[in-house]
Amino acid sequence: MEKVVRSEAEWRQVLSPEEYRVLRQAGTEPPFTGEYVNTKTEGVYTCRACGAxxxxxxxKFDSHCGWPSFYEPSDSDAVVLLEDRSLGMIRTEVRCARCDSHLGHVFHGEGYPTPTDDRYCINSIALRLEPEQG
Known part of the structure; x- marks a missing residue:
């Protein structure tokens, strides 16, 4: 996969201010406000910044946490996991492997009835849904 590298000025030109805040500054959209929280449409979720x-x-599953939740990425190489010690806690940040944009966090061992027991808690604004053509 070819990496997407842009300057912060270039990112500001291609992303809205709110997209930039989340994707490039590791922000978080308010819970239950994102467009994909309750979406049941079948398809592929891509990175809003680079299309990966x-x-x-x-x-995708209903975790009732306020953000879209997935139990695994489409490919293990699609995302990068990093330790995040912000906000006085230790979490695992999820970033796009192609453009290094912040997507959200992953949590493990919460007891969800999924094959992996992982919850990739992802900001809707970091994603773009490409509906399945049927």
Missing amino acids: ELFRSEA
């Missing part, structure tokens, strides 16, 4: 495939609708 990140998640498939088959891995």
Whole structure:
């Protein structure tokens, strides 16, 4: 996968201010406000910044946490996981492997009835859904 590298000025030109805040400054959209929280449409979720495939609708589940949740990425190489010690806690940040944009966080061992027991808690604004053509 070819990496997408842009200057921060270039990112500001291609992203809206709110997209930039989340994707490039590791912000978080308010819970239950994102366009994909309750979406059941089948398709592929791509990175809003670079278009890389990140998640498939088959891995999306209702976690009732306020953000779209997936139990696994579409490919293990699609995302990069980093330790995040911000806000006085230790979490695992999820970033797009292609453009290094912040997507959200992943949590493990919360007891969800999914194949992986992982919850990739992803900001809707970091994603773009490409509906399945049927």
